Amino acid sequence: MKNNYITFKEFTKNYIRNFPDTFRYFETPIQIYKAENLFSPDILTPTPLLKANFNFIVLPTSGNFEQQVGNEIKKVSENQALLVMQGEVTSLLRQSRNVKGFYILFEDKILQQFKDHGSFIKLFTTAPIIQLQKNESEFLELTCKLIIRELEAPECDEQIVLHLFQSLLLKFLKSSELRKGLSRQFDIAVLFRELVYKHFSAHYSINDYASMLHISPNYLNRCVQNIWNKSAKQFTQEFIIIQSQKLLQDFSGSVSDIAYQLNFSDPSYFSRLFKKTIGISPQEYRSNLMHDMS
Structure with missing residues (x-):
């Protein structure tokens, strides 16, 4: 990609x-x-x-x-x-x-x-x-x-x-209002983010990421929540949708093609997740891009 x-x-x-x-x-x-x-x-x-x-x-x-x-x-x-x-x-x-x-x-x-x-x-x-x-x-x-x-x-x-x-x-x-006493949680959250950046297209589960970091899923969620105010699952889903926004800027592929490129087995689930995250459907997002370009 x-x-x-x-x-x-x-x-x-x-x-x-x-x-x-x-x-x-x-x-x-x-x-x-x-x-x-x-x-x-x-x-x-x-x-x-x-x-x-x-x-x-x-x-x-x-x-x-x-x-x-x-x-x-x-x-x-x-x-x-x-x-x-x-x-x-x-x-x-x-x-x-x-x-x-x-x-x-x-x-x-x-x-x-x-x-x-x-x-x-x-x-x-x-x-x-x-x-x-x-x-x-x-x-x-x-x-x-x-x-x-x-x-x-x-x-x-x-x-x-x-x-x-x-x-x-x-x-x-x-x-800044940078909080102190979170160095361990911060380190884990950053390592988790790096793993997501590297493996997001494989759609690893939170259990998989926790295993890579040799910690429990609950502790991983706590670290991510304390640093970014969102769950580990929400973090990974949002990151995948951000990648799809970049792909939607290329009008040569269909929304379904992009869903499959990102390893979604069901394009309709991808569209629902996109709308939940962005607020509009992938088709509406692409239409807005085309309107802005014109």
Whole structure:
């Protein structure tokens, strides 16, 4: 099955109508752009559901936008931040005309360089939206401006950029409501998610996943519930439906073909599960996509 990973350069080329030729791509593991250059009337929304090959943070200072992350739709405005991990399925659905702020993307290896990398990974995994106080937003805005200033310097010092970015992450960490004392449950939930990402098309049962993790199904459910506020079964079903949304973007195959591709023996059951999860049938979802494209 096609993964549909997309790079940042591919995204700007394919989904932004008038992306300026003079826009500078920084050849660094940390990149930062002004949101108004991306979230503008020139962007084609809604963008298709895609897996990004980069982590990103969006910090709006005015306006708002809606982003689908996994199976959830997040509305983000000023005094909030959206954090999305590499490999997460995501789509920009819509944005207001006055969106301003910062769009930061970075490679996985960046987090590994920090002493608190475990906490930062947990932050991205469990808190996609962070609510900020006004003084925190001002600090983050200033830090973003300093990062841009250093990146645009004739002789950019990547160590300065790295330390500024670390201070930005630390502020997010302090601002978040990340719960403590869940490290064991968090580790199990993340391992479970990785197994689902790898084996979802096989439709393994929760008992199968628990066996792979050498724990009981009840404890697996407790871990997933505490981290993502949903049962392990609900998590796997929602993830499968997200994959089907990507496949429905290709109009060459029927809904039944997609159901069989995802190892559903009964296409009607797939349609019922899709409607239960998304709120509309696969046929209606595809019709809406065709309408948006026209």
